[in-house]
Ligand SMILES: Cc1ncc(C[n+]2csc(CCOP(=O)(O)OP(=O)(O)O)c2C)c(N)n1
């Protein structure tokens with residue numbers, strides 16, 4: 326049963342980066358300490374709206390992601406709330422240790438926007454498809470990790486990040502994806518949402534793939550398989566209660582993410598259920614390989630992240 | 645291997661044909677980087693057809709070949725077209741750029757295409773890899789050179805300057821960097837985004853042998869490479885002043901063409917201009 330906290334079917338597609346760009350302007354209006362930094366990808370990470378609204382609170386560092394992170398750290402140590410924006414493969418990919426020491430160990434409120442995440446990045450190919458960022462960010466003490474499922478959540482997560490006292494990583498995508506969460510709903514850090522109720526199996530997903538999970542669940546309902554879907558947009562802190570309550574009812578979990586199979590949401594769910602309430606788990610993700618050029622749809626087909634692949638995975642775990 | 649030694653006018657013809665194939669490849673892909681690709685085609689054509697680079701397409705892994713490292717991997721549409729014309733694969737395959745399963749990945753993938761020395765796209769890491777290769781040649785007392793193609797934008801990456809120090813320390817005289825000094829990057833002109841001038845003075849003070857040239861003058865490119873090769877004491881940099889989008893007037897000098905591919909209409913216009921240049925169409929203008 327689709328819950329009333331989402332709109333299904335979705336009526337439009339907008340990218341999560343769009344939500345980030347708008348949320349950043351809102352955050353800037355609410356708090357004059359909010360500043361934005363970018364590393365030569367201002368328009369494609371949608372920071373240009375902030376730049377237009379607050380020109381003297383926008384900082385261009387050029388192509389230098391390590392500098393991006395460390396300048397942001399200095400700003401945060403001096404009372405600013407910096408949002409640093411770049412492609413996720415480079416930030417937090419290239420500047421990971423700078424983030425670890427100067428942002429997390431210092432525990433200063435830098436907000437890291439990682440863009441062009443996942444296979445959804447498409448034709449640019451493997452070098453630009455961030456498939457490891459969730460793992461990289463989850464392991465850092467003091468870091469909060471958020472993965473909005475759509476444009477609305479992306480906007481709200483950005484506003485919530487600005488108000489959160491510590492470091493935050495937020496993951497965004499380039500492609501237009503279904504808008505289905507409620508506009509204006511405040512983003513609660515540490516909370517997952519059941520978006521469809523079911524009793525045979527739980528699918529836990531994050532990012533735009535949550536919508537594919539609902540599509541798969543609707544198709545499976547025709548086969549008398551009742552699927553519960555959880556949108557785990559707060560990866561860290563993680564909402565253990567919502568997951569465990571669900572698996573106590575369903576007894577099986579499928580995880581689904583546009584990320585390497587190791588270290589991301591699938592690992593997080595395995596860690597959580599094995600400690601609290603062990604049940605069979607099936608993980609869907611990129612299976613320890615690099616992506617390649619192609620359209621997002623072709624890549625989801627090829628790497629086993631399509632709705633059909635989700636349906637097969639669910640069938641295999643309930644039978 | 646056969647010596648490839650083109651005359652100046654043959655080089656011009658070759659470069660124009662490569663530009664035409666680059667445009668066709670970009671339009672078929674529907675995305676990709678036009679400006680830097682077109683801007684560096686003269687330099688890359690001079691390298692592969694001007695009798696300065698040692699290579700053998702039938703033996704891409706020949707141990708004595710010169711190494712070419714494309715550090716600014718996003719200009720691969722131009723580089724792929726050069727490799728195709730050099731004989732590494734058929735130019736008819738250029739239409740596969742950025743397609744699923746293609747050896748012509750959106751950014752170069754070493755394991756997908758012979759002729760590539762490394763995977764690239766992430767900026768600022770080609771020069772260090774080139775240092776590693778040049779150091780190997782010195783250790784092995786081999787006579788091959790390393791040509792590292794870089795962009796001005798990636799001189800904002802710290803990794804580039806770490807390599808600049810390293811190359812000077814180890815006197816990598818077999819390392820020749822050619823930088824595409826086209827003054828643009830994604831967010832605008834380099835001097836507005838993060839000023840780089842004077843690259844010449846910076847490199848001199850870091851202990852490199854420095855030459856500034858017109859990156860569209862074949863004689864100048866070839867002379868500069870030969871001079872760099874004859875210098876054994878210091879790493880060399882050739883600062884190639886280029887026009888981004890060179891050859892397609894509506895793309896020239898404009899940062900907005902950094903990461904865009906032409907539409908069908910724009911392709912028709914671009915190909916008309918390039919074919920006119922190649923003498924295949926009578927010019928309207930004169
Ligand atoms: C490490 C890294 N950061 C960011 C990018 C995104 N990016 C791709 S090209 C580019 C612009 C760099 O300027 P330049 O290489 O001079 O571009 P061109 O002259 O070819 O337009 C940027 C920032 C990247 N590829 N790698």
Ligand SMILES: [Mg+2]
Nearest residue numbers: 796797828829
């Ligand atoms: Mg440039």
